[in-house]
Amino acid sequence: MSCKEKIAARAAREVRAGQVINLGIGIPTMIPDYLPESLGVFIQSENGILGIGPRCRNGTEDRNLIDAGANYVTLAPGASFFDSAVSFAIIRGGRVDVSFLGTLQVSADGDLANWIIPGKMAPGIGGGMELAQKARKVIVTTSHTTRDGSPKILTRCTLPLTAKGCVRTIITELAVIDVIPGGLMLRELAEETCLDEVREKTAAPLLVAEGEIARF
């Protein structure tokens, strides 16, 4: 299993039966591969779909059926279509139970920065800001560090924010970390790592409960 698959598989275990979830681009779009069909989850897509189904097999693509990342998708039983205003009424109205988002940076207070690197990358805001601010729960799925090894989990974000204090849980290839009122609480460690490595790669203090740390 690649790092990304490991993160997606662990993130899938945060989803409860019947929930409405939204998947950002990148790692989150891999989560459905690890969701049992029996869970009856409704995957929402900003472009006007509630009820995206299993991965689209080659040759079965429908020219009028894509997700917000432009990938061809299938439908699950009970799916529905609507316009973009209704789609964001679902989001801003608080009907998305879990929003899975990738990130550039995330802070110990749950601040999220994932849409702009001033002077370098600013392709737009998309649906991320409204999802981050209004979903009932925001889970960040991300590599623990950037490609050059710099920490993405920081005491304070240095990039412009997407939303303040919105992140509940951070899932990386190394750890599952909850954002709690006192800071960052380590919930689980990956099998291949140790507490020291996670601390070294996290640029914010990490709270650890007493006793054995669960592994994933």
Next chain:
Amino acid sequence: MIDKTLPIDQALQAVHDRHTVMVGGFGAPGTPFLLLESLLAQGAGNLTLVKNDANEPGMGISKLLEAGRVNTLIASHIGLNPVVVAMMHRREIEVELYPQGILAEKIRAGGAGLIGFLTDIGLDTILRDSRQVMSVDGREAIFEPALRADIALIHASKADRAGNLVFSRSARNFCPLMAMAADRVIVEVEEVVPTGSLDPDGVHLPGAFVDHVVSLGELTPDYGVLPQHVL
């Protein structure tokens, strides 16, 4: 009985230089590729375009942008079009970017005859620096003005001659909202059916919002499954 069908060249005579043109579609589905192709040939310039995205290089509104017909693009996310991103960085076009649902709501509000609306989206971000922030019942809110256009160009799968529209799957997206928010609405459709044959319960947009219906012939490859997005 009213018949809104019109040849494409005649319908596009309504578009003039410096017009604001809303263009339906989220990525390819819902993008009126033939109307855009014909608008390029028609020649109108100095346009302001409103679309969720910038399509992809060589497709849809990207053709108008690449041909220098557009001064301003109002959008949400143009990440799938590196050519237009580069034009934005070189300042060859002005680009205004909005959170996607805020863009949709600005258009919806324009269509519903409202001046604008209040929202808390982006209050804690750099967006607030360029917005009008006000206090309502002790809460801070951003005022977002409604958005209207001279022209809306949209795609639907079916229309009757009275302009009642049916969209297909994820091709609905911004199309009905834009049709409500423009002074002149031109729709290209894959199938024109006799008035009275659509189930009134199944009409997605009432004909009152539609001025011209253009019937598409055989669909070009832009309308098909795009190989670059097949897994």
